[in-house]
Amino acid sequence: MEAQWEILPVVIIYFVILLIIGFIASRRIKTYRDFIIAAGQFNLFILMGTVIATQWGGVTVMGVPGLGYKEAYRAVYYASAAVPRFLLWALLLAIPIWMAKPWTITEWFIQRYDRKSGYMIAILNVLGFVGLIAGQLVATARILSVMTGLSFEIALLIGALIVIIYTAAAGIYGVAYTDVFQFIIIFVGVITLACVAHATIGLDTIKTALPPEHWSTLGLDGALFFITLFILWCADLPFNYVIQRISSARAKKVVFMAPLFGAISYLIAAYLGGLLGSFAAYKLPGLKAADEAVIRLSIALLPPVVAGILAAALIAVTMSSADTYLNAPASLIVHDLIRPFKPTLTDRQLLNLARLVTIILAIIAMVSGLWIRAIIPVLITFLYFTVAAIPPFVASVFWKGASAEGAFWGMLVGGIVGGGLRFAYLFKLTPPGTLYSIHLPAWLGIAISTIILITFSLARPKPGATSIETASGTKLSESVQRIIRVMPW
Amino acid sequence: MESKEEKYYLPKQAVGVAALIMLVISLIMLIGFVTMVYIHPGLDLLFLIIMIAIIYFVGTWYYKKYIGE
Numbered sequence: 001m002e003a004q005w006e007i008l009p010v011v012i013i014y015f016v017i018l019l020i021i022g023f024i025a026s027r028r029i030k031t032y033r034d035f036i037i038a039a040g041q042f043n044l045f046i047l048m049g050t051v052i053a054t055q056w057g058g059v060t061v062m063g064v065p066g067l068g069y070k071e072a073y074r075a076v077y078y079a080s081a082a083v084p085r086f087l088l089w090a091l092l093l094a095i096p097i098w099m100a101k102p103w104t105i106t107e108w109f110i111q112r113y114d115r116k117s118g119y120m121i122a123i124l125n126v127l128g129f130v131g132l133i134a135g136q137l138v139a140t141a142r143i144l145s146v147m148t149g150l151s152f153e154i155a156l157l158i159g160a161l162i163v164i165i166y167t168a169a170a171g172i173y174g175v176a177y178t179d180v181f182q183f184i185i186i187f188v189g190v191i192t193l194a195c196v197a198h199a200t201i202g203l204d205t206i207k208t209a210l211p212p213e214h215w216s217t218l219g220l221d222g223a224l225f226f227i228t229l230f231i232l233w234c235a236d237l238p239f240n241y242v243i244q245r246i247s248s249a250r251a252k253k254v255v256f257m258a259p260l261f262g263a264i265s266y267l268i269a270a271y272l273g274g275l276l277g278s279f280a281a282y283k284l285p286g287l288k289a290a291d292e293a294v295i296r297l298s299i300a301l302l303p304p305v306v307a308g309i310l311a312a313a314l315i316a317v318t319m320s321s322a323d324t325y326l327n328a329p330a331s332l333i334v335h336d337l338i339r340p341f342k343p344t345l346t347d348r349q350l351l352n353l354a355r356l357v358t359i360i361l362a363i364i365a366m367v368s369g370l371w372i373r374a375i376i377p378v379l380i381t382f383l384y385f386t387v388a389a390i391p392p393f394v395a396s397v398f399w400k401g402a403s404a405e406g407a408f409w410g411m412l413v414g415g416i417v418g419g420g421l422r423f424a425y426l427f428k429l430t431p432p433g434t435l436y437s438i439h440l441p442a443w444l445g446i447a448i449s450t451i452i453l454i455t456f457s458l459a460r461p462k463p464g465a466t467s468i469e470t471a472s473g474t475k476l477s478e479s480v481q482r483i484i485r486v487m488p489w
Numbered sequence: 490m491e492s493k494e495e496k497y498y499l500p501k502q503a504v505g506v507a508a509l510i511m512l513v514i515s516l517i518m519l520i521g522f523v524t525m526v527y528i529h530p531g532l533d534l535l536f537l538i539i540m541i542a543i544i545y546f547v548g549t550w551y552y553k554k555y556i557g558e
Contacts (some may be wrong), residue, residue, distance in 0.1 A: 076522050083518060083544070084511040090548060091507035095556055198530055207527070217523045226519065256556065260548040264541050267518065271526065271537060278527075398504045 007147050007299075010308025011315065014185075015162055018319075021181055042248045047258040049180030051245055052265045054324045055082070055236075056186055059379055060269055061314060062139060066290035068277020073217050074225065075277050079270035081229035086263035088394070089237060090256055094246055096397045098255040101247045105240045106336035112396040113404035120411050121393075122336050124386050125240050129329035131382030133365035136322035137163070140315055141369070146295050147311045153370060159315070160366040163322050164359055182313070189313030193294070194272055196301050197279040206282045214281065224439060231390070231442045235383040238393035240328035326365075330358040380438075384422040387445035388414025391453045399457075406456030410449035418445020503555040510547055517543065 042050070060079060068075030102108040105125060110118035140163075141156035148155065207215070218225065236242075249255035280293035283300055287293060298310045334354045339345065345353070391414075392407035421430065421441035430436040518540055525536040 072527060073522070076526075077519075080515075080518055080522065084515045087507070087511045087514065087544075087548075091510060091551055092504065203527065203530055203533075215527065226515075230515075252556065253552070256548075256552055260544065263544050263548075267540050267544070268537065270522070271533065274527065275533075 006304030007308035007311050010305060011144075011147060011312055014312035014315070017181070018162065019165065042245075042254065043250050044254045044257055046180055047245060047249050047254055048261045049183040050324075051258045051262050053180070053183040053186065054241060054245075054321055055262060056183075056265070056269065056321075059135075059139075060266075060273075061186070061190065061318075062143070062291045062294060064269065064273030065277040065280065065294045066292075068274040069281045069287065069290040069293045070277075071213070071218065072215055072274040072278050073222055075273035076270045077218070077222055077226040078229055079266050079273050081226050082233045082266035082269075083263045084230055085233035085237070086259045086266060088234065089242070090259035090263070092394070093237070093397055094255045094259060095252060097243065097246045098249055098252065102243055103247065104332050104335050105238060105243045106332060108243060108396065109392075109407070113392070113402075113407045117392070117404050117408045117411070118336065120408055121238060121389055122332055124238075124389055124411065124415060125332055126329050128239065128382040128386050129325050130361070130365055130368060132325040132379060133322055133329075133361065134368040135379040136318050136325060137365055138369045139318040140322065142289075142291065143295055143311065143314050143318065146292060147315075156366060156369055159319060159322075160362055160369075163319055163326060164362045182319075185309065185313040189298075189310035190272055190276070190294075192306065193298050193302065193310060194275055197276065197283075197297070200301060201279055201282060206278050209282050210278060214278065221434075225434075228439050228442050231387060231446055232380065232383050234390045235387040235442075238386060238389040240332045241324045244328060244331070326358055326362055330354050330361055333357050333361075381419075381422050381426065384441045384445060385415045385419040387418045387442050388412075388449040390446055391450040395453060401457050402453060403457040403460065405460060406453040409456060410452040413452055414445045414447075414449030417448050418442065421445075500555055503551075506551065506555070510551060514544060514547065 064075045064079050066075075067078055097108060100108070100111065102111065104122075106118040106122040109121045137156055137160050140159035141152055144150060144155035144159055145152050150158070245258070246255055249258070276294055276297060277290075280287070280297040284293070284296050287296065295311070295314060298307045298314075302310060331354055334350060334357055338353065339350065388411045392402065392410055395402035395407070418441045421436070421444060424430045425437045425441070521536050521540060526533050
């Protein structure tokens, strides 16, 4: 594969800047808690940057225009389904969780339900995160490979090493500060490409040149696709990095406004996804890998230096997601699965342990990436497990009667059904088509979890929420009492 | 500051209002994408500005009404 020699220096300079930011951020890490949630330090700009940059990963910037390469509105529905998901985060979930400031998603579930449910959500998170990290590393490697001409394996190794170094060194601070840096590059880069494509090719040209089916609004299929994608986007909510970002906000308004701007960013992503995919379909017909549409379009349309900056932006979005996905499960494993069994560990030991786990997770993900190689199948597949966690997570905030038993069994059975059906499709055990590959695993996973949660909660009202309220005092920790006060009951 | 936060709670009706906001914004957005977008760049820009304004102002209205300053 031919290297893009004009672009390489820009990419190298970008990585050097990234490492410098990570190093500066690491000097602010004094305690283990700093490594995890930055202890309520983020202002709106930083939080907004980290929330958006994390979500604008390989799937959004490469996968969505890839969909738009074939059908413009498929891309629009995919990304726009994230808008109501961000609104759910902002309007209902952000404030009550921020008031309680849990360190991890497990802590939130333990406080709201019980220890068993806490461990269940931790396991679902770690499972999902390994797939997410691997997917992002593969996406990074694909971009690096196209831009530099390096082999996929070498590109994956380089990308993984950079992510390991600054995530392990700087924790959540490094992740958030580089996220902001990358967030700016992403917006400037992608919007520049859209403007240049508008100016040099034009909307009228692609409207007439591309076949009518490219511009089909997809009818019922499109509506069902939007609904399923909304569920899958929501499956990304009961994740540790969401809790980390909520708890890291400096003020109430900050924690509310950041996901609101996230919703706005995905409105723009939906538009750009369909647009850039369509421009690529016109300019570069017959691409074997539609996911490479944006990269190849930038090489075709932009001057080398500008294409280099966009290349850095594209690498940035995937690595930004990778570093977040790496930091979050590391803190989850150390804080929730190791610390309870080793309460004597000092703060310094916990911090070192978190860094060690970060490195181990990255290596596992790297090996998985080298083995699986496909971005989107891995990412989506693992989300089908966490679809079952949506009902207990949302209910934890606004339904007083939601019981621990209902939450646990809902997550267990719903997760097995959702994830199981998806894997059954991958192993060709179910019929081909979108019904069995995309829709049914999501719908059944969330439906079963909801039914079990409601049935168990109504049939056997659990000690959890009710007895906590009546016990008032000696048996309850201060943090639990604080959560109860912020619930909308 | 701390004591002010402790007194905060999310009213029950906020849940219904939030669900309604999500539904209505999704419908307006989808209808807008299908009817207004990819026709003319100016129209695309107009649609995006209108939607951004709707999301921002509805969001801040909700914040002021149910969460407070």
